Amino acid sequence: MDDLFPETRERLSLSSGAVLLGGFAQAEAQALLHAVELITQQAPFRHYRVVGGGRMAAAMTACGEYGWVSDEQGYRYVRTDPLTGRPWPALPSLFLALAGRAAQAAGYAGFVPQCGLINRYAPGAGMGPHQDRDEHTMEAPVVSVSLGLSALFQWGGARRQDACRKVPLHHGDVVVWGGPSRSHFHGVLPVRSAQSGTGLGCRYNLTFRVVD
Numbered sequence: 001m002d003d004l005f006p007e008t009r010e011r012l013s014l015s016s017g018a019v020l021l022g023g024f025a026q027a028e029a030q031a032l033l034h035a036v037e038l039i040t041q042q043a044p045f046r047h048y049r050v051v052g053g054g055r056m057a058a059a060m061t062a063c064g065e066y067g068w069v070s071d072e073q074g075y076r077y078v079r080t081d082p083l084t085g086r087p088w089p090a091l092p093s094l095f096l097a098l099a100g101r102a103a104q105a106a107g108y109a110g111f112v113p114q115c116g117l118i119n120r121y122a123p124g125a126g127m128g129p130h131q132d133r134d135e136h137t138m139e140a141p142v143v144s145v146s147l148g149l150s151a152l153f154q155w156g157g158a159r160r161q162d163a164c165r166k167v168p169l170h171h172g173d174v175v176v177w178g179g180p181s182r183s184h185f186h187g188v189l190p191v192r193s194a195q196s197g198t199g200l201g202c203r204y205n206l207t208f209r210v211v212d
Contacts, residue, residue, distance in 0.1 A: 014155045014167065017141075017179030019106045025098055025145050026172025029198070033147060035092045036118055036204060039063050042089045043081050045120055051075065057125035057190075058205075064091040066115040066211045068134065075134050077115065077211050091116050098174075099143045099208035106176035108141045113208035121151065121203040123193035129156055129164060129185040132209070140210035141178025147171055148200035149191050156185035171198050 009022040025032065045059035048070035062068060066077040067088045081088055095116050103111030119127075132142055146169040153175065154164040162185065169175070177184065191203050 012167075014165065014175070014177070015157075015181045015184065017107075017181035018155065018175070018177035018184065020167060020169075021102060021105055021174040021176065022170075023172045024102055024105065024174040025147075028094065028098060029147055029172050031094055032098070032145070032206065033200075033204070035094055036147075036206070039089045039092075039118065042086075043067070043084060045118075046083055056127075058119040058121050058127055058188075060120070061118050062115060063089040063095070063118070064113065064115040068115070068117055077134060077136075095206070095208065098145070102143050102145075102174045102176055103141055103178075106141065106143075106178075108176065108178055111140060111143065111208075112210070113140075113143070114211045115209045117207045117209070119205040119207075121149070121188065121191045121205065123149070123202070124190050126151075126190035127188045129154055129160065129187035131183050131185055133183060135209055136212040137210060138182050141176050141182065143208040144175045144177075145206040145208075146173045146175075147204040147206070148198055149194060149203040151191045151203050152189040154185075154187040154189060156187075158184055160185055 012020040043061045045061050047055045047059050099113050100111050150170045153167045153169045156162045156164040
């Protein structure tokens with residue numbers, strides 16, 4: 001499929017099975033942010049502890065059948081929010097539709113996520129290179145939506161020591177990765193404070209996944 005599209009920011013191949021869809025979610029950004037606000041009223045943002053001590057720089061919450069948590073027991077998906085004791089808020093239809101369209105545009109038909117993770121990056125917050133391997137199935141792709149402040153996305157390879165490509169992500173950008181790139185290392189460099197046409201002083205990242 002990549003041969004049919006020029007290497008532009010509207011569709012930029014990062015590796016086999018991974019693609020940046022520049023501005024793909026921009027038209028729906030305000031509606032997405034409103035949905036995030038409603039979700040966080042039910043499941044507030046929190047900073048999880050990482051295994052071995054320390055606190056994650058990005059604040060996190062979730063929606064859907066599953067949420068991801070980190071504590072002294074390790075990293076895992078759970079059906080109940082440990083902060084509230086209630087099931088996670090339902091995945092909004094807007095999230096489901098956008099995730100399905102983005103996956104389809106990247107070459108992954110029939111994507112229906114079970115989980116929507118929401119990260120909030122204040123200026124100075126980032127996330128080191130890591131693999132997404134806590135899901136019980138690795139067959140479905142990951143769909144990642146950027147909102148608010150821009151950030152530098154680190155896209156690596158299958159091994160931690162592989163070189164990382166630095167890819168600017170802006171408001172409304174979507175990255176989809178799966179297939180041979182599903183287990184590639186990736187991260188986010190510390191977000192810089194900057195003037196944003198969105199009026200947001202932070203970066204939101206929505207990632208949609210199939211867990212089992």
